Amino acid sequence: MSFYNLYSAYNWDEVAACIQTKTEADVRVAIAKDKPGLEDFMALVSPAADALLEEMARKSYALTRQKFGKVMQLYIPLYLSNFCENRCVYCGFSNSNRLRRKVLLLDELEQEVSIIRQQPFKHILLVTGEAPVKAGTDYFIAVINQLKSSFSQISLEVQPLSTTEYELLVKQGLYGVYVYQETYNERRYSNYHPAGRKADFRYRLETPDRLGAAGVRKIGIGNLIGLEEWRTEAWFTALHLHYLRKKYWRSKYSISFPRLRPFTGEGFQPNYETTERNLTQLICAYRIFDHEVDLSLSTRERPMYRDNVMSLGITAMSAGSKTGPGGYSNGEALEQFAVNDNRSADMVADVIRCKGYEPVWKDWSMFLQMA
Numbered sequence: 001m002s003f004y005n006l007y008s009a010y011n012w013d014e015v016a017a018c019i020q021t022k023t024e025a026d027v028r029v030a031i032a033k034d035k036p037g038l039e040d041f042m043a044l045v046s047p048a049a050d051a052l053l054e055e056m057a058r059k060s061y062a063l064t065r066q067k068f069g070k071v072m073q074l075y076i077p078l079y080l081s082n083f084c085e086n087r088c089v090y091c092g093f094s095n096s097n098r099l100r101r102k103v104l105l106l107d108e109l110e111q112e113v114s115i116i117r118q119q120p121f122k123h124i125l126l127v128t129g130e131a132p133v134k135a136g137t138d139y140f141i142a143v144i145n146q147l148k149s150s151f152s153q154i155s156l157e158v159q160p161l162s163t164t165e166y167e168l169l170v171k172q173g174l175y176g177v178y179v180y181q182e183t184y185n186e187r188r189y190s191n192y193h194p195a196g197r198k199a200d201f202r203y204r205l206e207t208p209d210r211l212g213a214a215g216v217r218k219i220g221i222g223n224l225i226g227l228e229e230w231r232t233e234a235w236f237t238a239l240h241l242h243y244l245r246k247k248y249w250r251s252k253y254s255i256s257f258p259r260l261r262p263f264t265g266e267g268f269q270p271n272y273e274t275t276e277r278n279l280t281q282l283i284c285a286y287r288i289f290d291h292e293v294d295l296s297l298s299t300r301e302r303p304m305y306r307d308n309v310m311s312l313g314i315t316a317m318s319a320g321s322k323t324g325p326g327g328y329s330n331g332e333a334l335e336q337f338a339v340n341d342n343r344s345a346d347m348v349a350d351v352i353r354c355k356g357y358e359p360v361w362k363d364w365s366m367f368l369q370m371a
């Protein structure tokens, strides 16, 4: 029994239609509840909730202060490789895209890390395309072992692996894994993922089950905002989170909000516009639904939006990011997507302090344990 079994009991169109029927009264009920359920979440992401966004923001702000205090985790991505065997129509690393490919050798990794080490980051997110022959488990083990002494938390955003491989990586010191379903609309999934291992919707959907079974401490999920209608995507993501929390209760969870950004390549444009106001509704809805989930906002968003929304529910932000292998040491344009917030980590940390928050350079819960 995996999440796929539960997922299959729901119909995308029925969920989408149900969300549309929710009224302002339903939204008020959901906001007032201590523990809103999945039916309430439909109201929170419905069109009717737009009129109550201020109330949602107030509740989300209060819950975040209560559960997390006034801290903001900061992390930095390190791209190890842009080789990819998949064809995703929205991504600069897609194997159909003509791009110079590179996987960092261990001495090149050291050059990247020597630059990152000049900043106070202790949480690093290692990112690759999905090409196991170029960057597989053995490579990840070597990289983790090289970085262990410099970073207290090492997370991965790479191709889905087996439970055994995750177990092996946890033993080496792996902290978290982020794996996004991109879209929970199985019927249309193949439109975006026509070739490669990623074309297997079910294998990807069951990856968080394998992570939970392997004892990965933190599991990040989410969907790529802009592929499909965002309200329905959000509900299936909430269903996934709810399922994982109950089944793999030892792990911590995170939701990210990657919105489609311009990239070098096939010129795919988002099918469904999701405005910043919509994104704010989404952030508040997740916080009201799940008081403890980490909500992470990347440099895909513009600086002013990140600054304004950070206190409404966000608990983690990337900063100073480069999105291609070798990006920190040689600045070569091998990037996956165009970053929207190009400020340095110091500048972002200053803004966080100005807003009365404390920048935390590793996971906040570990910070509190060690404080």
Ligand code: SF4
Residues within 6 Å of the ligand: 084, 085, 086, 087, 088, 091, 092, 093, 094, 095, 128, 129, 130, 198
């Ligand atoms: S989204 Fe991931 S799997 Fe798809 S082409 Fe980009 S790097 Fe490869």
